[in-house]
Amino acid sequence: MKMTGAEIFLESLKREKVKHIFGYPGGVVLNIFDLLYDDKKLQLILTRHEQGAVHAADGYARVSGKAGVALVTSGPGATNTVTGIATASMDSIPMVVFTGQVPTMLIGNDAFQEADIVGITRPCCKYNFLANNIEDLAEIVRDAFHIATSGRPGPVLVDLPKDVTVAKTEFIWPEKVDIRSYRPKYEGNKFMIKKAADLISKATKPVIVAGGGVILSGASKELTALAKLTDTPVTMTLMGLGCFPGSHKLSLGMPGMHGTYYANMAIQNADLLVAVGMRFDDRVTGTIETFAPNAKIIHIDIDPTSIRKNIPVDVPIVGDVKRVLTVLNKLLKDNDQKQWAPVRKKWLKQVDAWKAEHPMSYAESDDVIKPQFVVEKIHELTKGDAIITTEVGQNQMWAAQFYKFEKPRQWLTSGGLGTMGYGFPAAIGAQFAAPDKLVIDIAGDGSIQMNIQELATAVINKLPVKVAILNNRFLGMVRQWQELFFDERYSHTGLDVTPDFVKVAEAYGAVGLRATKPSEVVPVLKEAFKINKTVFMDFEVDWHEKVYPMVPAGASIDHMLFDESIEKSAKKKKLRAVK
């Protein structure tokens, strides 16, 4: 039976087991949307901005592990997806974005709502297609999902010209995918893994640095086994949080610019780094020249370009983290019956001493709400079990520092691109992927305004997403840099006119709550978590508060700045270690 391109497209999505599409309609995709009107298997979730649709698809992917899907129109619809695609690309998130396109005979003519979206997104997606022939459409959809979800995952864009979705042909679903120029390597080199096992056995001061690749590969179990087997402390990059239980005694929290003192000290003093599914981002390494000066480096990553890009390594292992760790763990178990505890005793004692020296802490107050206190209470009340998304800025760093993630796929943040406006739509996508979970966006008052229109999406879909706005009336992170490095000249970072977020929430039909004093924080959180609706919580926090520790740009990661008010440990602000 002949089918139209639009029918083939939707049928192909069903073959790929897609259930949710985040999207926004327009001229050239009208025929596709018409089919979706009474489709029983595919649910289109109408966002209020195409950027929101792509971030929602991204959040959906991070929670479910499956490719997120977005569908938008040509021209402005397509260009509005770019930030979302670049965000997913930097964080290796599997996603397929479908954009409408003007009919093939008009392409290149500056037709109404024409944009060369394939050209525009070429450098910020894993791959993209212009489906200019209906005969190839099913195969292109199949390839798109295959490319997005295999190897190092990433976003793929498929541009669908109007005439192709209108044309008719026989539907043939390709039973298997084979792209001769794309065959990711999954198995690590045996010899290199053996070398890695030897190095680990000999090391006296090793540290595991785990990144987002561990989560993408589904290798948390293997990573945790490696750490426990060899008694090796683990630090997790921003993207890696949750791949090892944050409350475990071997956890060092996050390294780098706003990382913990003990993670950075451990790296700088280590004799071996086992880097797993991470890419030595500059926010992790600080100055390269002085990074981990005494350490040999084992680097496991599925993407060969990640290896030796920023840092020389001793044992490069290209392969899927899960498979490599499985082999490595087996070697370590078989080869070596040694008792690790006595070997590591001294090193772990040193690590504990660093933990005691500068625990993650902040100066408490009874008068003003400290943003870290809010995050801490969110952690406490949710027992570390919520899905947390963030915006970008101080809110993101405090969430990373003070929420202890126990499991993978409960932490969604724009790590690589640092996209303000990510968290709220991502939370919406996350809630679709995990309807029974508590999903909380920890936000800044600046960032939340970048996709605040998605309140409508949350409300109409009855999503009980919670947004905790750490409202400091500033673009806080930028203000922090201005305070520290630009003589407190707060150029264009004061948000003097900020909307009344409670009223904004109410205007959309959501619930708005506010806390202005520390004593109101817990009651507001408790109430919000009780209500089965979209809730905005406006926490009026201390605007002076800064993210610490901090490694200034261009410094070595053991040159950290600390909060002086804690250092002095003034009477009222008692020092407080966070468990």
Place this chain on the structure above:
Amino acid sequence: MRHTISLLVENKFGVLSRVAGLFSGRGYNIESISVGETLDSKISQMTIVTSGDDQIIEQITKQLNKLIDVIKVTDMLELDHVEREMILLKIAPQANRKLEAIEIANIFRGKVVDSSEKTLTIEITGTEDKLTAFVNMMKPMGIKELVRTGKVAITRVGTKK
């Protein structure tokens, strides 16, 4: 150090811009690039001359390999190979030096492919050294125009450096 990198790529719309975009986006330089179909019309061959230290060249070859449409990447420097480039050179020698120009072209195994009252156009193929020497010899003759194809390279059979 200078490297000649040979690529086999899918002969698809947009592949050249993916490859060129990789170089510009990551700040690598391209000294020359030449593209053509292979015997299999679905596959194109590209020869790119680039330069950088070992770490950069390693990144370039890995990044090229990572492009979905790239089938094979060969760094010719690692292999015994033959490299050639062609130049078309239009000169306007003084009347009394025209024969001399033709003589030089002959010595370099160049060919006069066009001539007019005032100009001569010479085609010459060779290695970079030879072409440079030839162009230098011709400079006093008054070079009007010079176009070059960019390098192409092929491995020698059965030899490994």
